[in-house]
Amino acid sequence: MELLRFATAGSVDDGKSTLIGRLLYDTKQIFQDQLEAVERTSMQMGNEHTNLALLTDGLRAEREQGITIDVAYRYFATPKRKFIIADTPGHIQYTRNMVTGASTADLALVLVDVRNGVIEQSRRHAFLASLLRIPHLVVCVNKMDLVDYGQEAFEEVKAEFREFAMKLDIADLTFIPVSALHGDNVVDRSPNTPWYEGASLLHHLEEVHIASDRNLIDARFPVQYVIRPQSDEHHDYRGYAGTIVGGVFKPGDEVMVLPSGFTSKVASVDTYEGSVDEAFPPMAVTMRLTDDIDVSRGDMICRPGNQPMVGQDLQAMVCWLTEASKLTPRTKLAIKHTTRAARTMVTDLQYRLDVNTLHRDESAEALSLNEIGRVTLRCTQPLFFDEYRRNRATGSFVLVDETTNATVAAGMIVGAGA
């Protein structure tokens, strides 16, 4: 069975939690005891209907305030696919949580209240989805019941959204008219929208083609851990363990190790079950080489004819994730990129992006919590990277404050050079 990871974004009033509750409920993923607990709590809180949002709002503070604060992960399966939902809060003050949830998603689901049209928040969600290179974006135009399931209202929102989305780089954009509260077009197509000819949300999630979203061209293997059993049986074994993040590796392939630049051949690709004929993303394997060369954690195994960029200077978009400090030129931080750790300094803040209007403010002097901007970084050691748009694994990094150890920024590499 295939696995689809998707992220949802929306705020309290969009009915996002209700929509997820509906998906789980209608696909019978909600268990009796969970439902009973939610019914009990709904009654105590004086809600008129069973509040399906309570299924996903798991923390005490969230239930008290009736909001989603943090990313919650949900799981469900149909006979066709298994799904992992990263359910993220929509409000601007939780942009960092949305970025977190979206970072691993294959698809983003954005909710728009049909009565309000494309508001600032919808634009921000669409932008973040494109920034994080989520290949598929689904816009659920919600609360169709409140406009008598009118096609015109739906088309208006769709046109408005499309116009904004033209400015973004979104590969696949789909619109679905729904009512999360009543379940229209969520699992089954609704008789209330005979004019809508597309699939229900669930059907779309089951069918959307994701297999070609991975990079199977650029062979990339960041070395994670060196396996050297101290046993008689495997006395001479020296294997490089890691996860394939791009391309395909086969025994006999000529490879190059960075930073040394030494070349060798793949002797075998090992797993617990034995050697395999080929390895591709996201397999976790152990690679052995025919030559005894120096390879350690943080090194990158690639092909001599297809190498990543190598350098200490990076151009990147970063999202600042903390309120405790700001990003300014000369800020020094720890950087984690693939399996490599280094220190880095912000050498330039080129602009701050207004996530609502996409306006670039070149006079900005700092990035604060939830702000996104383009920076130049200089690292203490060379990194081996690709553009984020080409490879999410070799194009992403996080920045960590060396004093507090907090993760303070998420970065997406745009290119090399100062």
Added chain:
Amino acid sequence: MTTTYELSDLDQVEAESIHIFREVAAEFERPCLLFSGGKDSIVMLRLAEKAFSPARLPFPVMHVDTGHNFPEVLEFRDRRLAEVGARLVVASVQRSIDEGRVTEETGPRASRNRLQTTTLLDAIGEHRFDALFGGARRDEEKARAKERVYSFRDEFGQWDPKNQRPELWNLYNGRILRGEHIRVFPISNWTELDIWEYIRREGIEIPSIYFAHERSVFERDGMWLSDSDHVTLLDVEEVVTRRVRYRTVGDMSCTGAVDSTAATLEEIIGEVAATRTTERGATRADDRVSEAAMEDRKKEGYF
């Protein structure tokens, strides 16, 4: 043969878990794998074996022993760890009681569940563990649904759900100060059904109490609890013999059995796929204390 270069859902979560094990082994000085003998920790042990094969586990395995264990599980633990060649560390709740670190609860509903937190945190301090692998899954419970893969704990072992480190892509931040530690949950993204399907696929042995068997039980709070020296019966409670199995393995005093005739893995998977209650809701008195029972215990440093 042509290949589509696709991994099944189970292979994908397996690969993710192996990646996490290796990342921790590479970045921490003193990791440790928590092992209860339950199905999740058994799967964890297999994943750890896979991550470092053909070498042995580069860290010890720790069992927090409440003294109220199912004998079948203890026997299983010792045999399985010997096969893997893993070093076992036992953190004993009884010892914590004897040393006056915790006070045993009294009354018929007394449980050592909450006491384990002190025993666990003491052991972490004593052995100076800086990363603990736990087998918690996000589908188990709503507070766990919010937990990171690397879950930061301060010097008091506390979890602060409102101030968790953002966790992006598969870039985990393992930086800590002395005395702090990280709880690592490699099987965060597995579901209960995944665990069972994996056990079947891999042919992994599990303790016998997971399969239907005759047992002397009594009913309490809608669950079948095993009659043992560790529980005191209330006047109204009556011991009967029933055909049951366990869906989770915890302390004998608070883990309930469910009526079942499932004697094989196939039958268990059929039962899990069709069941309408969560494993913790059905079988764990420790989670029923309140809506936020798990969140509250986790904040204190529970698993």
